[in-house]
Amino acid sequence: MKKAKRPLHRPRRDTKKALVWIDHLLKSHKIPYVVFGGFAANIYGSTRELADIDICIEERYLDRVSELVKAHAKTKLKRYDDHNWQVDLITLKYSGQEIDLCGIEKTRIFDKSQNRWIFFKTFVNNPRKKVYGRVNLHVVSKDKLLSYKSKLQRRVDKQDVASLSPVKRP
Numbered sequence: 001m002k003k004a005k006r007p008l009h010r011p012r013r014d015t016k017k018a019l020v021w022i023d024h025l026l027k028s029h030k031i032p033y034v035v036f037g038g039f040a041a042n043i044y045g046s047t048r049e050l051a052d053i054d055i056c057i058e059e060r061y062l063d064r065v066s067e068l069v070k071a072h073a074k075t076k077l078k079r080y081d082d083h084n085w086q087v088d089l090i091t092l093k094y095s096g097q098e099i100d101l102c103g104i105e106k107t108r109i110f111d112k113s114q115n116r117w118i119f120f121k122t123f124v125n126n127p128r129k130k131v132y133g134r135v136n137l138h139v140v141s142k143d144k145l146l147s148y149k150s151k152l153q154r155r156v157d158k159q160d161v162a163s164l165s166p167v168k169r170p
Helices: 015-028 037-043 059-068 142-152 155-164
Strands: 033-036 052-057 078-081 085-094 097-103 108-111 116-119 128-132 135-139
Touching (some): 015 052, 015 085, 015 097, 033 037, 052 059, 059 085, 059 097, 108 142, 142 155
Antiparallel strands (some): 033 052, 085 108, 128 135
């Protein structure tokens, strides 16, 4: 008689626990940050499944933060370049949740509507204060979130823009 195959066990992801951890770590070291990306979209009401928590910090803190989080680093701090992003980035995994920490000043995104690279910093200036699960966060404004996601035009960005844009009635 054959043994029944056991289902693959995927570790549960605890987004709130990961958020509390990274928020506490950054605040306790007086490192200002801004939440953006899909997590920010979720905070504003997008229902798309969350992939990771995206957080921007000033470049001058990247080496220090990299050292503080090395036990949870999935990747080392490195320059990441693809057809959408040019960014200094470290990816973490905490409680099953991925967290991307990136620098602000040198980060660029590819604006598909204008077919050119633009700096990302202008999209995370003047963040909004939001509460998520009793955690006080600085989150990119909804207008700036929709603006940069409209420029990137990836599938996930289009989903977030459609989900968060007001419905226009004739």
